[in-house]
Structure formats: structure tokens, C-alpha cells
Amino acid sequence: MANIRDVAKKAGVSVATVSRVLNHPNTVSPTTMEYVLSVIKELNYTPNGLARSLALNKTNTIALLIPNILNPLYMEIAKGVEDVAHKKGYNTLLCNTEESQKKEADYIDMLIKRRVDGLILTASLLNKEEIQQIKKQDITLVMIGKNKNVKHGSVVFTDYMLGGYIATKHLIEIGYKRIAHISGAVHQIENQEKRAGYEKALKENNLPIDKRYIVEGNNEIEGGYLAAKKLLQLKCKPEAIFVANDLMAFGAIDAIKSEGLRIPEDIAIVGFDNIEMSALVEPKLTTVSQPAYKMGLLSARLLFDHIENGDDEEHVHQEIFLQPKLKVRKSCGHEERVREIFS
Amino acid sequence: MANIRDVAKKAGVSVATVSRVLNHPNTVSPTTMEYVLSVIKELNYTPNGLARSLALNKTNTIALLIPNILNPLYMEIAKGVEDVAHKKGYNTLLCNTEESQKKEADYIDMLIKRRVDGLILTASLLNKEEIQQIKKQDITLVMIGKNKNVKHGSVVFTDYMLGGYIATKHLIEIGYKRIAHISGAVHQIENQEKRAGYEKALKENNLPIDKRYIVEGNNEIEGGYLAAKKLLQLKCKPEAIFVANDLMAFGAIDAIKSEGLRIPEDIAIVGFDNIEMSALVEPKLTTVSQPAYKMGLLSARLLFDHIENGDDEEHVHQEIFLQPKLKVRKSCGHEERVREIFS
DNA sequence: CTGAAAGCGCTAACAT
């Protein structure tokens, strides 16, 4: 592969001129410019980005770590991030941690070696040491979703506790008493918060918190299916279930149907995330929405603020706080219940 | 950030020794080894991968280009690719082309600059020139899905024509005559092939090919919705629709339901891809399955064969040919029809 | 087992 020296030689100019043609076109005479360009084409020269980044100490690359590429929620976030990165002239590396703390740490290690200019961590599982390790390298960091191990740092997050609370409260308000919860993987803080919201709503309304009504799923469709099956084996089945994400809610719906039960008549369901498919399942899913695309957008903007202003010096931190909202559809039985109440 | 020289100096050894400690541990005495390692830790030294790649002319990185990160089909492929890359010690860059030829070309340009060791293109839209451009750089290339502009080259592909054929044929066999087709974006060859299969089945059975029954969607849920709406406005509505992918099939189902029509009683649906959600919509979707994860696996294996054996010299090409299979569920009305026929 | 030094390809002063 041709390099910049080959081009310079063939064009009869210095490497500096070739470099200028590529990076500062206005500082070079039109004639040489044109000629060098023609040689570049002739030689099929493609500048070596590694060398460039090395010389500039800048990769124009950021990385986004997400727990699961099969969850559309994260893909929405990714789109938001990519869109702003692209506008800024940055490339973004999408890394799938599969909810594994080790994979996450490994990726970060690799990304530091690659000298990415910034890092966005989604639903991070990192422990204190690992976070320290990142901070020591001077890589700009933004988190999506809180990680208890970073006290200071820029973060975009949704109030998951509130989300769990409003979901559960709504179920209570329309008359359900035996409300179960299919929790997401508990190693994720957001799931602990959703559960806390669930319990808070229960307590506030003097409803008992029954351990048997709380079962953990693996965040995927199958996990919701399995968890629901477990719930359905209880002698005293729940009347409603608050599920920690839509994917699991889909699985739960499938499980409930497979037992010949109806939704919401026999069991009501509320999900979390409001991914596109949630409006397409039968019955349409009542769910707590969070603005995924916007979360991506905002986190990327935050990141570039820091990168460009160089104020990632442990000084300026921003927290962007998003409100979840309940999206009432069919699966919670809202209509039926309200009709009942007023009749 | 500390570099290798800082470490060498502090440890009182040469940079070569530090490099050896990291890359050829067995060629260095245990004593120095240990000491150097301690200094590395103390200084928080992280080797610069850019410099390393530059020196070695090897990035240990491959890239996978896909048309849409919101389509689970591609995410399954991505998992397959990542799994084998990871085992080989490679990182994989996931690039979302959003079905844009320009974005695809731009990504490739960037990836060549970054000197990735290999490239996997999924449902590529590249034209002859662009393909030539890649071949001129010495980057190993594997395609998932045929691109008519590459005559020679390694490729993993599904027989989409056959897929379209078996889907349509099945509808014909269970008694439908007015069969419509919601095609995917026609700039993608696979969609042309699916449609060809559809037409072939129709012709073979002396059924007319009615242009009004063929409408193009944008490959996403919404596209399927819109296309179905169009079909439903026809005075003579179709009895069945073969939809070019599951996502659009979901949209079509939604559209049909929203008109108060039943599936499959009023209109039958067959999709394509067999993504996980297709078994969870109501009614469960009959669809043509293709082994996405395996496609990712195989394409990556092919790529590494070439990378490691260096036989990407325009010589050795492999084509891996996958058979689609019909997965019969509820949406095509198979049961009802068979019952009818035998009664 | 270890060190010295050349080189990977590029950029940016500094000169001219």
C-alpha cells in the first residue's frame, strides 16, 4: 500500500505538501494541489489513520458500551449517540457488553489502548477500582444510568425508582391488590431502583410486600417467560404484574397466554421502556416510557462538551435527569377497571 | 499519560525490555519482569495501541457493516461475528449503514484509513467502482448476501429467491389466489430476489401477477404498516400477503387489525426472517427462517480463514449457500385451510 | 537476557 512518501516522490513534492493537500487545502497552490490529488488517485493512496492519530494524539473516535444489542432500547440510544458523533466528525464504536462486568472491563481496556477520545457507558456494572482505572487515564467519560461507584461525573439518567412507582401505583389505583413484580437482573442498579419504586407504592397503600411475588428475570424475552411461569404456579396467583422491561413483558404475556389465561382480565401487565413493539403486541402493552433516543443524544452532547472544552478535569460535572412517563394502553386493564368502578 | 519510555526510565531498563515484558514474557528474566510490571502498575501505563498497530501493521480489528441496528436479524448476525472474532482475539467494529449507499461507502473509507484487518459487508449496496476501491487496498473482504458487483469473492448467502418462492407457494397450496407482496426496499438485491420467487410461484400456478398487489415498504415496521394500508384500499383486497421481512409483517398485521379485519381469516400473512418476536405477535407469524447467527459465524470464519492464510489474493473464494425454511405458524391460516379442504 | 537504533506513516513547527 502506498504511503505519503510514495505520493510525495511521485508528485515531486515533499511529504509536508502532500499532508497539506489533505489537511489544509487552502495553504497550498491550486496547481500543486491538483497534481498531488491526481497522483493520490493514481496510486490509490489512502492515508494511514493510525499514524495520523498517533501524531495528533487524537482518534476522533468515541465508544458506546451497551448491555445488549438485541434490546431495541439500547439501539435507540445508540442512534442518538451516533447521530451527534457523526455531525461532529467522530466515529463511534458500538460495544456489546452482554451485561458482563468482565466484558465491560475488557472492552474499556481495549478502548483505552486504542485511545478513543471519549466513552459512554450504559448501565455500567463497573466496580470502584475499574472506574478509578478509567479516571486515571485521561479519557472523557459520560454515563447513561447511574453507577454507585462514581460519585462525581457526568451522567444522563432516568428516575427508575419513580418509574417503578408510577407503574405500580397505577395498578393499585385501578383496583389491583395482588401485584407481582418481574425484576430485571438485580446486578443492575436500575432494576434495584425499579423494584424500590414498586415496593414504595405498595407500602404507601398498605399493601404487603410478598417475596414470592418478586421474581428475577434475565432482561430478555425468555427471562420474562420463565419468571411469569413461576408466578403462575403460585397457589394464589397475582392479579397484575409490573415487569421491569418490555422484552420481559413480551415473554410474560406469552407465558400467561400459554396457560390459557387472558390479559388483562385474568392478569394485568405493565412493562417498562416503551419500545416500538410494545404497541404491537396483543394486548397492546401499558408501559413506562423513557426517551431512549434523546438519552443517546444528550449523553453524546455532554461528552463533546467535555472533549471540546477540555473541562473533564474532575471539575465540571453535569447531571441530566429524565422523567419516565406512564403510557397507558390495553394490557393493564385500565378501561375495564374504570368502567367497573363507575358502574 | 505515561509511555513506554517513562516506564523504561523509571525501571532502569531499555524500552525494548519493557516491550518484551508485554509481548514476549518468556524472553525476559523473572526478576526484571516482575520489577517492570510493578513500575507499569505504579505509572498506570497503558500501551498505545495505535503505535503498536502502526509498528506491526496489524490492528486486530475487523468491521461488520449492517443496514439497520434496529432489525434483530442483523443483531443476531452481529453476535455470530463477534463471537468468533472474540475467540480469535479480534475486536469488531459494528457499523450501521442505515441502508444508505453513501454511509456505507463513507464507513468503508474510514475503516480502510483505520486499517482494519478485515471487513464483512451485509446486504451491501456498493457499486462496481466502490467495490474496486476496496479490492485495491489489501483488505480482506467477505460479504453476507450477494452483491452483483462482486463476481469473485467470498460470500455467505441465503437463497432469497427460493425463500420467496416457498412462502408464496405455501399460500397457494392452502388455497389462496389473490396473493399480494409487500416488498422490501428494492435497492437491495435480496428484495428483488424475494419478489422474483414470489412471481415465480404465481406463474407456475397460473396466477396473474398484478402490479397493484406489489407494494414496496421501507424494511421497517412503519413501512409494512403503510404498505398494508395501501393494499387494503384496493377495491379487490388480497386474501394473503407475503411480506419481505418480519418487521414489516408486524406493521402489516397492525394495519390490518386497525381496519377491523382478522388474520388469517380475512387476510393471511407470511413474513421473512423468523426473528424471535415473530412467535410472539398475535397471531403468531408464519415466516421464512434464515439462520442469522450462523450466517454471522460462518462469514467470520471465512474472513479469518483468509486473514490467517493470507489467501485473499484474489485466488481462493468460497461461497456458502444457505437454505431458507418455511416456519408455519398461525398467520397464514394453514390450519383453517387444511380443515376446510378436508371437510 | 538486555540494549541501541531503525522504522512504521503522518503532522507540525521552523525555515526558506
Place this chain on the structure above:
DNA sequence: ATGTTAGCGCTTTCAG
């Protein structure tokens, strides 16, 4: 407007 050259941080001969 253009050329010369010293790095950027690493790996790897080649010597010892």
C-alpha cells in the same frame, strides 16, 4: 507556497 526534520509510541532486528 513549499521543504526539512523532529517527533508521536511502539516493535524488532542486530549486537553484545
